[in-house]
Amino acid sequence: xxxxxxxxxxxxxxxxxxxxxxxxxxxxxxxxxxxxxxxxxxxxxxxxxxxxxxxxxxxxxxxxxxxxxxxxxxxxxxxxxxxxxxxxxxxxxxxxxxxxxxxxxxxxxxxxxxxxxxxxxxxxxxxxxxxxxxxxxxxxxxxxxxxxxxxxxxxxxxxxxxxxxxxxxxxxxxxxxxxxxxxxxxxxxxxxxxxxxxxxxxxxxxxxxxxxxxxxxxxxxxxxxxxxxxxxxxxxxxxxxxxxxxxxxxxxxxxxxxxxxxxxxxxxxxxxxxxxxxxxxxxxxxxxxxxxxxxxxxxxxxxxxxxxxxxxxxxxxxxxxxxxxxxxxxxxxxxxxxxxxxxxxxxxxxxxxxxxxxxxxxxxxxxxxxxxxxxxxxxxxxxxxxxxxxxxxxxxxxxxxxxxxxxxxxxxxxxxxxxxxxxxxxxxxxxxxxxxxxxxxxxxxxxxxxxxxxxxxxxxxxxxxxxxxxxxxxxxxxxxxxxxx
Numbered sequence: 001x002x003x004x005x006x007x008x009x010x011x012x013x014x015x016x017x018x019x020x021x022x023x024x025x026x027x028x029x030x031x032x033x034x035x036x037x038x039x040x041x042x043x044x045x046x047x048x049x050x051x052x053x054x055x056x057x058x059x060x061x062x063x064x065x066x067x068x069x070x071x072x073x074x075x076x077x078x079x080x081x082x083x084x085x086x087x088x089x090x091x092x093x094x095x096x097x098x099x100x101x102x103x104x105x106x107x108x109x110x111x112x113x114x115x116x117x118x119x120x121x122x123x124x125x126x127x128x129x130x131x132x133x134x135x136x137x138x139x140x141x142x143x144x145x146x147x148x149x150x151x152x153x154x155x156x157x158x159x160x161x162x163x164x165x166x167x168x169x170x171x172x173x174x175x176x177x178x179x180x181x182x183x184x185x186x187x188x189x190x191x192x193x194x195x196x197x198x199x200x201x202x203x204x205x206x207x208x209x210x211x212x213x214x215x216x217x218x219x220x221x222x223x224x225x226x227x228x229x230x231x232x233x234x235x236x237x238x239x240x241x242x243x244x245x246x247x248x249x250x251x252x253x254x255x256x257x258x259x260x261x262x263x264x265x266x267x268x269x270x271x272x273x274x275x276x277x278x279x280x281x282x283x284x285x286x287x288x289x290x291x292x293x294x295x296x297x298x299x300x301x302x303x304x305x306x307x308x309x310x311x312x313x314x315x316x317x318x319x320x321x322x323x324x325x326x327x328x329x330x331x332x333x334x335x336x337x338x339x340x341x342x343x344x345x346x347x348x349x350x351x352x353x354x355x356x357x358x359x360x361x362x363x364x365x366x367x368x369x370x371x372x373x374x375x376x377x378x379x380x381x382x383x384x385x386x387x388x389x390x391x392x393x394x395x396x397x398x399x400x401x402x403x404x405x406x407x408x409x410x411x412x413x414x415x416x417x418x419x420x421x422x423x424x425x426x427x428x429x430x431x432x433x434x435x436x437x438x439x440x441x442x443x444x445x446x447x448x449x450x451x452x453x454x455x456x457x458x459x460x461x462x463x464x465x466x467x468x469x470x471x472x473x474x475x476x477x478x479x480x481x482x483x484x485x
Contacts, residue, residue: 002028003028003064003065003066004029004030004053004064004065004066005022005027005028005066006022006027006029006030006072006153006156007029007030007032007055007061007062007065007069007070007072008022008029008030008031008032008072009032009033009058009061009071009072009073009074009075010034010073011031011033011038011039011042011074012074012075013132014074014101014102014128014132014135015031015033015074015101016042016046017132017135017136018072018101018128018135018136018139019047019052020046020047020050020136021135021137021138021160022156022160023047023051023052024050025159026051027051027160028051028052028053029051029052029053030052030054030055030061030064030065031047031052031053031054031055031061032054032056032058032060032061036056039055040054042054059091067093068093068096068122068152069092069093069096069097070096070099070153070156071088071092071096072099072101072126073085073098073099073100073102074101076102077103077105078104081100081102081104081108081112082112085112085116089119089121092121094120094121095121095122096122097121097122097123097149097152098123098124099123099124099143099153100123100124100125100126100181101126101128103127103181103184103185103188103264104125104181105267106125106177106178106181109123109144109145109178109180109181110177113145113146113177113178114177116146117146122145122146122149123146124144124145124146124153124180125143125144125145125178125180125181126142126144126145126157126180127141127143127180127181127184127185127187128141128184129142129184129187129188129367129369130162130366130367134162134368137162137366138161138162138163138170138365138366139161139162139170139366139367140162140170140171140363140366140370141157141158141160141170141171141366142174142180142181142183142184142187142359143173143174143180144173144174144175144176144177144178144179144181144182145176145177145178145179145180147173147176157169158171162365162366162370163365164361164364164365170362170364170365170367171362172355172358172362174352174354175347175352175353175354176351177352178350179347179350179352179354182343182346182350182352183343183362184264185268185271186339186342187339187363187367187368187369188264188265188268189264189265189268189269189279189282190282190335190336190339190369191232191265191368191369192261192264192265192282192285192286193281193282193284193332193335193338193339194230194332194335195232195285196285196288196289196423197281197285197328197331197332197335197423197424197427198232198233199288200328200419200421200423201324201325201327201328202216202236202240203420203421204324204410204413204414204419204421205219205321205324207417207419208313208320208413208414208417208419209313209320209321210312210313212250213240213250213252214240214241214250216240217237217238217240220233220237220240221237223325223328224237226325227329227373228325228328228332228371228372229372230369230370230371230372230373231368231369231370231371232368232369232371239251239252240252258292258293259288259293260289261286261290265282265285265289266286268282269282269283269286271342271346272342275345275346276345277338277341277342277345278338278341278433279338279339280338280426280430281331281334281335281338281423281426281427281430282338282339284422284423284426285422288422288423307418308416308417310416310417310418320413323406323409323410324406324410325406326402326403326406326407326410327403327406327407327409327424328424329399329403330404330407330427330431331423331424331428332373333373333391333396333399333400334427334428334430334431335423335427336377336390337389337390337391337396337430340356340359340389340390341389343356343359344356356381356387357377357378357382358378360374360377360378376395376396379395380395380396391431391434391435400431407424410424411425411428442456445457449469449471449479450471450472453468453478453479454479455468466479
């Protein structure tokens with residue numbers, strides 16, 4: 001067999017399916033796994049008859065590759081990636097390319113790009129989204145790192161990526177350093193927000209309208225045929241319709257309400273805080289998972305802490321269901337607005353040139369947050385460059401206006417029924433805050449100046465001038481200049 005086009009290390013779920021995806025496009029792949037028996041099993045099973053060859057050592061893997069060698073690492077993020085890179089480097093030549101396709105922290109990617117550039121090796125940190133099915137049939141791929149590597153991997157990546165209706169691949173070069181993994185991190189943060197908002201819609205319909213899962217499945221199916229059309233709405237309908245084979249009960253009713261998380265949503269929230277960006281919908285979604293994990297405490301608390309005693313819903317059922325749909329859509333818009341604003345602030349901080357329309361396109365197919373309205377986001381950035389915030393784009397202005405009354409009604413109803421809706425309510429608070437010309441931060445700055453001499457700007461003076469008041473008559477005129485955050 002001829003030398004392989006690319007090598008892949010790590011035959012877990014994502015790695016294995018990416019290899020099969022490449023092979024289906026007649027890309028010859030050489031594979032290696034630390035547990036070498038996994039290589040043999042793969043070759044004798046799903047890989048049989050495909051342009052896939054195996055290796056039982058990294059040296060053997062490298063020997064099977066065309067130059068410049070392209071090696072994709074699909075192992076657990078963190079120390080494992082560094083360990084594989086350290087083993088690879090002595091085996092490679094100048095101009096060879098290492099690709100990290102895992103969910104690595106973008107700061108690690110920045111470091112690895114710099115370190116390997118010094119060794120005259122090219123590094124790409126690549127976000128891959130779509131789960132098992134996406135990896136096999138076409139994921140969203142978000143590459144960044146050393147741009148000199150892009151021409152050598154572009155054809156492979158774009159051939160295996162998901163395609164939108166016009167045939168364009170959901171893959172384009174994102175930017176230098178850690179840009180690719182940063183965009184994937186924000187993608188995952190938005191995913192956290194999306195999922196939490198859908199869960200809140202489910203909770204409201206279950207608790208207020210007393211809908212059973214089978215009926216809700218039909219509602220979500222209908223929603224998926226409109227402006228909420230998305231992968232997550234689609235699978236929610238499937239989940240709600242599923243019956244347990246043993247009991248015949250709705251599967252959703254047998255799943256414990258304690259959520260797990262792998263950390264990318266948390267990373268998004270942390271970075272938003274560090275940059276001073278507003279990502280409340282994402283961070284509230286992270287907190288909601290954390291609260292759900294306190295299952296035993298919540299069960300105990302439920303016996304002690306009482307909420308409102310609410311009557312049976314007697315309003316217009318169909319109208320309320322439509323109100324929930326609109327509330328979900330409006331909240332979703334705010335979550336994406338926050339995500340793209342975070343990307344913009346990160347681009348300024350790290351010197352990246354990000355094409356936000358291309359990013360929206362990359363998320364349009366293959367990935368977990370793929371949704372119809374991403375086309376609208378792409379249009380918004382193309383029609384108004386630079387766009388300060390999605391909320392001020394004409395389409396989204398109108399969408400929020402159309403949904404606003406329903407949005408407020410649903411949140412008020414949830415509050416009155418004692419149903420937690422942190423993502424819905426934080427999204428509305430974000431909208432109300434962003435549209436407010438006047439916020440109470442003047443009092444906050446006065447407080448800061450009073451106890452810490454942190455200064456303030458004046459409404460009757462030009463921006464950028466800072467003042468201090470001796471509030472007590474005993475503090476003197478010395479002001480703090482250590483920070484202004």
